[in-house]
Amino acid sequence: xxxxxxxxxxxxxxxxxxxxxxxxxxxxxxxxxxxxxxxxxxxxxxxxxxxxxxxxxxxxxxxxxxxxxxxxxxxxxxxxxxxxxxxxxxxxxxxxxxxxxxxxxxx
Amino acid sequence: xxxxxxxxxxxxxxxxxxxxxxxxxxxxxxxxxxxxxxxxxxxxxxxxxxxxxxxxxxxxxxxxxxxxxxxxxxxxxxxxxxxxxxxxxxxxxxxxxxxxxxxxxxx
Numbered sequence: 743x744x745x746x747x748x749x750x751x752x753x754x755x756x757x758x759x760x761x762x763x764x765x766x767x768x769x770x771x772x773x774x775x776x777x778x779x780x781x782x783x784x785x786x787x788x789x790x791x792x793x794x795x796x797x798x799x800x801x802x803x804x805x806x807x808x809x810x811x812x813x814x815x816x817x818x819x820x821x822x823x824x825x826x827x828x829x830x831x832x833x834x835x836x837x838x839x840x841x842x843x844x845x846x847x848x849x
Numbered sequence: 850x851x852x853x854x855x856x857x858x859x860x861x862x863x864x865x866x867x868x869x870x871x872x873x874x875x876x877x878x879x880x881x882x883x884x885x886x887x888x889x890x891x892x893x894x895x896x897x898x899x900x901x902x903x904x905x906x907x908x909x910x911x912x913x914x915x916x917x918x919x920x921x922x923x924x925x926x927x928x929x930x931x932x933x934x935x936x937x938x939x940x941x942x943x944x945x946x947x948x949x950x951x952x953x954x955x956x
Contacts, residue, residue, distance in 0.1 A: 760919045767916055770909025778902035790897035795885035802877025809874055812867045 768821040775828035779835070788836040789843065796833040803829055875928040882935035886942070895943040896950065903940040910936055 743751070782788045803826045810818030850858070889895045910933045917925030 756919075760916060763912055763919065764916045767909050767912035770905050770912060772909075774902050774906035774909060776902075777905070778899040781899040781902075782897060785897055787897050790889060790892055790894050792885040792888040795881050795883075795888075798877050798884075799881035802874050802879075802881060805870055805874035805877060809867060809871045812863075812870065 765817065768817060772821045772825045772828075775825065775832065779828055779831055782832060782835045782839070786839060787843070788832070788839045791832065791836050793833075793836055793840075796829055796836060800826065800829045800833055872924065875924060879928045879932045879935075882932065882939065886935055886938055889939060889942045889946070893946060894950070895939070895946045898939065898943050900940075900943055900947075903936055903943060907933060907936045907940055 778791075782791065803822050806818060807822040807826060810816075810822055885898075889898065910929050913925060914929040914933060917923075917929055
């Protein structure tokens with residue numbers, strides 16, 4: 743193997759490793775919201791969860807999805823589609839359970 | 850302006866626009882966690898917040914940071930550094946307030 747071919751092979755290996763880290767990162771930040779959704783459903787409460795957080799986060803993830811589509815990046819599209827669905831579900835439950843809690847407080 | 854120069858200018862404009870969407874997306878998904886941190890501090894409770902969510906999310910954001918460093922992407926480094934600090938703060942408060950709540954429950 744020539745030094746140039748070796749350097750190219752190492753650079754390609756590095757690129758694959760860096761991409762792999764990106765995939766693991768995307769997997770973590772996406773699946774992270776599954777236990778949050780489960781917890782809210784189980785407790786039937788989202789009192790401590792911030793509404794502006796999940797509103798802003800959903801808008802941000804939606805914009806990441808638009809970015810992914812325009813930039814033609816499949817991993818960005820895939821991970822942000824899943825995160826958006828999870829984030830919107832948590833947002834919906836926050837609104838739902840907060841309304842229920844408000845009703846229960848009234849006599 | 851030649852058709853090629855015009856096409857290049859349009860393509861560059863598009864790239865700038867796409868990058869701008871990425872920046873707005875990063876701004877949203879980063880600052881989103883500020884109101885969550887404020888809410889937990891204000892309520893002195895993080896009962897409804899999922900521990901595995903913020904644990905997994907922090908690991909994921911840390912890996913995005915590593916990815917950003919290896920890929921040499923300054924926006925990825927900057928946004929994930931801020932998100933990691935916010936995420937770790939929420940995680941720390943979750944552990945702190947849950948421990949306090951546990952102690953108060955014991956006679």
